[in-house]
Amino acid sequence: MPLPTDERLIALSQELLQQFDAIFGLNPGFRPAHAKGTMLTGTFIPTAAAASLSKAPHIVRASTPVTVRFSNSTGVPLIPDNDPNANPRGFAVRFNLAEHVHTDIVSHSTDGFPTHTGQEFLEFLKALATSDPANLKGSPLEAFLGSHPKALAFVQAPKPAPSSFAREAYFGVTAMKFTNKDGVSRFGRYRIVPEAGVEHLDDAAAAAKSANYLFDEIAERIAKGPVKYRVLVQVADEGDVVDDATIHWPEDRKLLELGTISLIAPVADDAHEQKQIIFDPIPRVEGIEPSDDPLLELRAAIYLLxxxxxxAAPEK
Structure with a gap:
């Protein structure tokens, strides 16, 4: 995927990367956020109704191979799975359409995002880097959250630890524009729901878990059989704001079922493949386009950089 030509966007992307490095340390070969992860392979099978929303290749084909990456938050490669900072969890999906042809979904387990723009997100990270979250009084972070109610709502939203990656729901926080074969376009946001049902742990139960409990559990689970998720799209109504990830749409908006992801095996040479794969928040496929959400171009640039x-980091 190409790097954007907007020099201001590239400069902002570089500044954000530097802030992640300042907060989490520099860990060559790992992501600056969601560093600790694991990848699995499987298949996506669309529903018959999915074609009414989009003409994208993976929506109209009988099935498409997928690669999925589960991850913990932060840029700390060895963060314990039961550390509260490991939430929200990440779930990235690559639909492998042909050799070197793909489209992705990037989602996480908290519905929403703390800021509307990349500049605001940079201010948020700078405030975080210069504050002690356990002692907010008079800190830059307290000042930022006090003047940015959407960021405060995101920070205060419950983020309980899941009992399993297979028992967590994930949300695509930015809207996409879906177009079907008749040229009808609608905006929507992804929701990925586990077939096994959502199950969270209370603080005491999470604290009692091992530092690698989620990664151990998903390896044991996948060895026993497929791990399945329903891929849904919450469809916006006319007049809903579609370019701001901090704004939630009402829960009565239609949920259209796109299909089912069935994960069947770990990726071979997992560490190497995690290092190589670069997920793309922008779909770049006919039938699914980005909205005008300013986070999309920025996130794509950061992911690529x-x-x-x-x-480029040496192999371990």
């Missing part, structure tokens, strides 16, 4: 840096 950090991915190139990660690939």
């Amino acid at each position: 950090s991915g190139r840096r990660r690939r």
